[in-house]
Amino acid sequence: MVGTLINVGTVLAGTAIGTSVGGRLPERVQQRVLAGLGMITLVIGIDLALAWGGKDTSTSTPLYVLGGVLLGGVLGEVVGIERRLEALGDRVQARLASGGGGAHSTVSEGFVTASLLFCVGSLTVVGSIQDGLTGDYQTLATMAVLDGFAAIALAATLGWGVGLAAVTILVVQGAITLGAGLFEDILVGEALAVLTSAGGVTIVGIALKLLDIKDVKVGNFLPALVIAPALVGLVSLL
Numbered sequence: 430m431v432g433t434l435i436n437v438g439t440v441l442a443g444t445a446i447g448t449s450v451g452g453r454l455p456e457r458v459q460q461r462v463l464a465g466l467g468m469i470t471l472v473i474g475i476d477l478a479l480a481w482g483g484k485d486t487s488t489s490t491p492l493y494v495l496g497g498v499l500l501g502g503v504l505g506e507v508v509g510i511e512r513r514l515e516a517l518g519d520r521v522q523a524r525l526a527s528g529g530g531g532a533h534s535t536v537s538e539g540f541v542t543a544s545l546l547f548c549v550g551s552l553t554v555v556g557s558i559q560d561g562l563t564g565d566y567q568t569l570a571t572m573a574v575l576d577g578f579a580a581i582a583l584a585a586t587l588g589w590g591v592g593l594a595a596v597t598i599l600v601v602q603g604a605i606t607l608g609a610g611l612f613e614d615i616l617v618g619e620a621l622a623v624l625t626s627a628g629g630v631t632i633v634g635i636a637l638k639l640l641d642i643k644d645v646k647v648g649n650f651l652p653a654l655v656i657a658p659a660l661v662g663l664v665s666l667l
Contacts, residue, residue, distance in 0.1 A: 432560045432569025433602040437595045439577030440547065444592035447584025459582045466575055467639030473571060474636055477555065477629025485618040489664070493619075494626045497657025498650060501627070505649030514648050539590030543583055544597040547576050554654055555628035557602045561609025562616060569602070620658040627657040 481490040505511070547553070556568035576598075584591040609616075616624060631654075634647040 432566030435570050436573035439573040440580045440595045443577040443580025444584040447581040448589050450585050462582045467636050471636035474629045474632030478626050480622045481626040486622050493623045493660045497627045497653040501653025501656045502650045504652045511646040511648035536590035539587030540593040543591040543594035548597050548601045557605035558609045561606040620661045623657045627653045
């Protein structure tokens, strides 16, 4: 839970700074912050993706990752994960905004936008699982720094509602971290490496979106985090 608590703290701190700066933060500065986030996210994704060449791996490991990402992307597209997540965010935002007599609520927009940005992604899943299984919270701590800077940029335009996303982070990441122990005997060795690598590939997709290069609909690739290690287990049984 250490990584989750760090993340909550950085988001709250970033929100406080962003709301203090407010409209005084030029749009070009916000763009530079997002560009920096994109570049750092790209490096993190590549570093995690290269886990397929680490210890406890084999020449087949990249194939598991490839299969997991391709099958996961197809499944996610068929199910429409990205579309459903966006629809959920729209419904929650509309419900929260309705309390203001139909007026647009920057508080609700900040809450929903930040919650989806901070919690709906493979970096959250991979980092939380690593923290829960091995106690290594480096990935979550790195993500916490990214989220903190993102919170500054978001809160500068959307207000203090961004800070409410800290509750979402605590619930989502905390649940994954605490529940990771249930898979302690499964996500080991090559299976964990494959999960980490597949997560890294999807994180590269997040970077491409932040850098405004291409929107690859990363949410649709989330099933890869289940399919890739499942392929390892299936082959081992055969």
